[in-house]
Structures are given as C-alpha cells and as structure tokens.
Amino acid sequence: MGSNEFKTIKDSLPIGVSLLAVSKGHHQESIRKLSGYGQLDFGESRIQEAISKKYELNDLKELRWHFVGTLQKNKVRKVIKEFDFIHSVDSLSLMERISRISQEEQKIPNIFLQVKFRDDPTKGGFFKQDLLKSWPKILSLNNINLIGLMTIPPIALNSYQRKDLFCECRKFANHLGLKHCSMGMSNDWQEAVEGGATWIRLGSLLFGKRQL
Numbered sequence: 001m002g003s004n005e006f007k008t009i010k011d012s013l014p015i016g017v018s019l020l021a022v023s024k025g026h027h028q029e030s031i032r033k034l035s036g037y038g039q040l041d042f043g044e045s046r047i048q049e050a051i052s053k054k055y056e057l058n059d060l061k062e063l064r065w066h067f068v069g070t071l072q073k074n075k076v077r078k079v080i081k082e083f084d085f086i087h088s089v090d091s092l093s094l095m096e097r098i099s100r101i102s103q104e105e106q107k108i109p110n111i112f113l114q115v116k117f118r119d120d121p122t123k124g125g126f127f128k129q130d131l132l133k134s135w136p137k138i139l140s141l142n143n144i145n146l147i148g149l150m151t152i153p154p155i156a157l158n159s160y161q162r163k164d165l166f167c168e169c170r171k172f173a174n175h176l177g178l179k180h181c182s183m184g185m186s187n188d189w190q191e192a193v194e195g196g197a198t199w200i201r202l203g204s205l206l207f208g209k210r211q212l
C-alpha cells in the first residue's frame, strides 16, 4: 500500500476512530513502511512471529503492539510482557489469570473483552448474559485497564446484519461504561464505523494477501 492510499483510508475515519494495522502474516518491512506514514498501532495473533518482528523493529520505540489472536492460558505471561493491548479476552478465568500475572510482572495491560452477540461455534467470547454475571468480579481485578469490547460477526451476516450487530456492541459497551469498541475488519469496517467503533482492525486491506 502506498502512502496516498493509506492516507485516504485514515482521512476517511471520523474523529475518535483509531486504526489498528493487523500485520500478522506480513514481514517486518511492511510494518516499517507503514510506520513511516505515521501508523503506530500494529496487531499480531502469533506470539513468536510478533517477538521476532519486534526484535527487528527495535529501533522504532514508539510502536504499540496489540494482541488480537486466541489467547491460550499458557501464553498469558508472554503476551503481557510483549503487548500493550489485548483485544481477545474471552473468559473470566482468562481475565483472572491476566490480572494475577500482570501483578507479578508489574504491568497494567489495556484490555478488550471479546463478546459474541450471535451464536457462533467458530469463535470465542462472552455471551452478554455471562459477561453481566461475571461483571462485578471483573471490575474487582487489579492491574487491568479495561477499556472496551471487541467483537467479530459470524461470517454469514450481510452488511445490514453486521451494522446491527455493531450497534448492539456499541450499546452494550455504553451500558457497561466502556469507551471503546474494537470492531470492523477489511470487509466490514465501514459498517463498524457507522455502528460506533473506536478501533477498526485492518489486515488485508492495508497489507494485501498474507505471506507468512
């Protein structure tokens, strides 16, 4: 992607909507190039891949790293050490573990809770009712900066249904007093922005087909 195309997407975003460049599957050179256009937030879903890129990009101190993949329990410490944001916390037990290890590591990660607004066996996430039930417990956890909700619509939804779902996520976040909604990918980011996203997560639209 050239600097003009990148600026066109960036400039089309309303104030208050941030762009996460999901660089999983792409070489560090692509990240370096985009950072040269002013992009600082990058998303990765595989820890080892992210660590080796961070090493090669060590001179770019201002980059912020977001974990967007499925987070396994035994990877929590690594993710807390290497990432500033976690978009994919999908259970209370995972949240409790993050809190405990964040205290040990003296970190305060920025957290999005992943929520499922429709049945979808292919995805993790809290159902609304379960999140409401766990909410007091979640609020009591230390060393967590809980900033918002993250959602991914089921693949079968059309554009209108996606926008409805995104609006539902925005409403639920407001109800919980959370500022941020991380929602919208290359194929539905416009619907997500209309629905009230504050972070959109773009991979292929920025970087093309995945290479790694």
Ligand SMILES: *Cc1c(COP(=O)(O)O)cnc(C)c1O
Pocket (backbone or CB within 6 Å): 022, 024, 045, 068, 069, 185, 186, 187, 201, 202, 203, 204, 205
């Ligand atoms: C890969 C990924 C993206 C980016 O997807 P594209 O369709 O390439 O834009 C966004 N969010 C998550 C959670 C991802 O895993």
